[in-house]
Amino acid sequence: MGYPFNLTPPEAFTPFKGGIYGWGSICGALVAPIATIAMLFESSENEALINELMAFYKDAAFPQFQPKGLNVATTVANSNLCHVSVTTWMQATGLPRTAPERSERCAGVTADVCKFTVEMLNKYMDKAFVSEFKPAAVVGECMSCHDSTKNISPAYGKEDCTSCHDDPHKS
Secondary structure (H helix, E strand, C coil), rough: CCCCCHHHCHHHHHHHHHHHHCCCCCCCHHHHHHHHHHHHCCCCHHHHHHHHHHHHHHHHHHHHHHHHHHHHHHHHEECCEEEHHHHHHHHCCCCCCHHHHHHHHHHHHHHHHHHHHCCCCCCCCCCCCCCCCCCCCCHHHHHHCCCCCCCCCCCCCCHHHHHHCEEEECC
């Protein structure tokens, strides 16, 4: 696309490997596409696109693209966290974090995320994009107590809270 994108050094995104230098936070495959969307569109436009990207990542079976002949199981993380995504995959495959297949899997995830982003942006530019993202119903239940106006630990979130936290409403 040329300027100003040709001024962005790829090295600006290397710290996001492993969920930001191995911290296991947000998957690094999401960072460059999110930054690109933010550079292309005003915040009033980019929120729906970024929400769609985040929902895609959470719900997709990765890796769809399997580089270098990789032939491993695909898994759905139900989270945007690197730690959850990789751990879910390692449990399904029985492979350790240090296995070369893990790096190849993450390369495939990155390709999948970039492909989805390009397809989504093309739809948006063709005025054919329809946002499908809707937070899980439990998110509304959780946020009804955990918003900034209550005395119960304020929180942010759009993922299903019960994927990591016990549901206090279940007996």
